[in-house]
Amino acid sequence: MRRVLARLLFAGLLAVLTEAAGVGLVGTATWMIVRAAERPPLSALAVAIAAVRAFALLKGGIRYAERLASHDVVLRVLADLRARAFAALAARHGAVVEGDALSRVVSDVDAVQDLLLRAVLPAGVAAVIGVAAVAGVGAADPRAGAVLAGGLLIAGLLLPLLANALNRSGAAIAAARGAVAQSTVDLAHGAAELAAFGAMPAALAEASASGRRLARLEARAAAVSGLVTGAAALVPAATAVAIAVLVAGPSAPVLALVALTVGEVVVPLAAAAARQGEVRAAVARVRDLTRSAATVTQEPERRAWGGPVSVRLRGVTVRYPHGAKAALDGVDLDLPAGRRVAVVGASGAGKSTLLDAIAGRAPLVAGAVDGRPDGAEPWQVAGGVFADAHVFHATVRENLTLGRDGFGDDELRAALGAAGLAEHAGRLDDVVGEDGGRLSGGQRQRLLLARALLDPPPVLLLDEPTEGLDPAAADAVLATALLAAGERTVVVVTHRRADLDRFDQVITVEDGRLVAG
Ligand SMILES: Nc1ncnc2c1ncn2[C@@H]1O[C@H](COP(=O)(O)OP(=O)(O)OP(=O)(O)O)[C@@H](O)[C@H]1O
Missing domain, CATH: 3.40.50.300 (P-loop containing nucleotide triphosphate hydrolases)
Structure with missing residues (x-):
């Protein structure tokens, strides 16, 4: 557990550095363009030119390392979880039917991947980058700092909370996915009997009904998530415009574009929050399954x-x-x-x-x-x-x-x-x-x-x-x-x-x- 946490923190640190390099890149590049408009000697821009190149290279390089580190830790967690799920199924006492078990081992375990990669890590990164950016922008111009803080709170906290509150069908989606997997397994295993007894049309109709129910639930969840994510995407733009209007002088474009870049770090949180109910239900189903694993994992001769x-x-x-x-x-x-x-x-x-x-x-x-x-x-x-x-x-x-x-x-x-x-x-x-x-x-x-x-x-x-x-x-x-x-x-x-x-x-x-x- 401690090792997983350490790996997760390392991946988080790399993600923070990636985003910081992105903000640095946009900030320096904007400053350079503004400064270049004043036609200074090239030597006045030399440091900025080098910094832009360095930030661009760093961003790509660290992003690659961050992807490796975050996927490494997540795949390790998933492998361990799947092993425990299989062990629990081996000792399951008939408590879980096969199709549902399949759904737990495949889609529910995958939901844990989503939880770590799309929720836990991005939320941590957004918090660190958000606080640092508000402090930095606020130091340059307190009003710009306040506007940025407001925008980040709306896009990174308020809208995700709203998405989470509007999307209450998570448990129903996880259960419906289990039902679809169950009817698919039943159809595949029982095809010969169903055909022989003329029951195939009824079985197919039932399987389609559970498929349609899942599609309906997912469509509703996707609509909520799309709406809230769309709204969240508008907030950084609005923040940038507000800062550009409020702040006078050459620093205005730099602060506005930095705010836009930082805002983009928090935008994905709304979509992740919209799926939280579903992910939580899936995680609970996996936990429920793995509770009985201890008996099998330490099998002596x-x-x-x-x-x-x-x-x-x-x-x-x-x-x-x-x-x-x-x-x-x-x-x-x-x-x-x-x-x-x-x-x-x-x-x-x-x-x-x-x-x-x-x-x-x-x-x-x-x-x-x-x-x-x-x-x-x-x-x-x-x-x-x-x-x-x-x-x-x-x-x-x-x-x-x-x-x-x-x-x-x-x-x-x-x-x-x-x-x-x-x-x-x-x-x-x-x-x-x-x-x-x-x-x-x-x-x-x-x-x-x-x-x-x-x-x-x-x-x-x-x-x-x-x-x-x-x-x-x-x-x-x-x-x-x-x-x-x-x-x-x-x-x-x-x-x-x-x-x-x-x-x-x-x-x-x-x-x-x-x-x-
Ligand atoms: N996995 C299960 N989940 C729920 N109920 C079960 C399960 N397995 C058995 N039962 C129930 O427990 C009772 C005893 O079943 P069991 O299989 O022990 O009977 P049995 O005497 O071996 O029957 P048979 O001779 O038909 O194999 C039955 O009422 C059965 O329906």
Whole structure:
């Protein structure tokens, strides 16, 4: 944070020097033209000529350095923010839907760039240059100083405040942008279903409606911003004219043009202020998202807890952000090391949520999950195949390792074999398509199972690992998977009664509670 501040201050200092060189250039050049009209000897203008050249070169050179410095700090801030947003999404507990998440990671994070580059830095620069110019012009002619101060206050403070007050649709714009991104993602992912069910026209109409709503809100905001910026642009000109009329003598044009140049530094503040509501809302949405990032960013090695691990749930209650009632309600459960447990229950009873709670992926509102080794987070000891598991648009090998090093092809083939996907053992480099689109449903599920069986965690959680397989294949896959799990604690969600005699214990979940165990 301190480093960011130091870089920001450095960029601000360069921006102040750039503007100061600009003011110096206009002031000296005007003085030179006025003086030249008196036809003095060339030697009387020599210093001014050199100064004009120096200011012009300095302005260009420092502007370049300032652009480098300000973009460097802003891009660093954005990179860090995006990394935290991605980490938070990885631990998001289903609180943010995909399209909206996309909008937060892309447009909302970009809004932070606007905040720094178009608001924070220009406002700081305008304040420094404004105060210095009022002092300098005021020293030359107090009335000119007062007029300049008035003009700067109107263009740099009053009009930005007005723009901000008139533009109250910032939060609505950020939300509408999220809605547009969401409907675009839905249309792209669900195009085949929408077309097959004849629902495409309705879906397109809805997406267009959210697009039009966003356009309407943005048009209104742009109109306000355009009006106020236009008014702000007139103020420096009016200030310059007023100074030219008020001040007598040869210094009048110099002071008037200096006032015009300084005024231009504050003009962009009105447009920036008009967008402040939107930027603030976007920043709040990013902050809201990144709050949960801490859990993932400091991920230690999972293998550090390789031994037998037991888990204890006490009064575990899970409520999803938009859930009407608790998905798990005061659940107590002991899972001694090495026990094999089957979880059964009706659809929606809370089975997947129970696995998520054990792995520390569910939003607990009460109770605790403990019993694991000291210092270990739940997700470091418990993992496997979850209901929302994702298959990457990558090769079989990449989907198994997920970037983890140290697995030989033999280990990958063994995991595929244990998951009943031996037919892919020779096709480690085949790309499986977006979310496994080039695989059958059963193959996709077995690929996820193979990923879980490659270096399984001490507590192996499998949510319907044999879904999509015929009964005989399901039996065989479960048997080899349990064999591969060895002495680990295993919890399997299953709908198949035939599986149950392979387990030490059967737990029935009903309406978020355990009714037998
Ligand atoms: N991300 C979520 N946001 C809101 N509610 C959710 C979320 N995930 C699950 N729920 C709700 O929590 C309850 C339990 O869901 P869960 O997925 O645990 O059930 P399940 O027993 O695994 O069902 P199934 O056998 O159909 O997979 C359900 O009422 C479900 O609607």
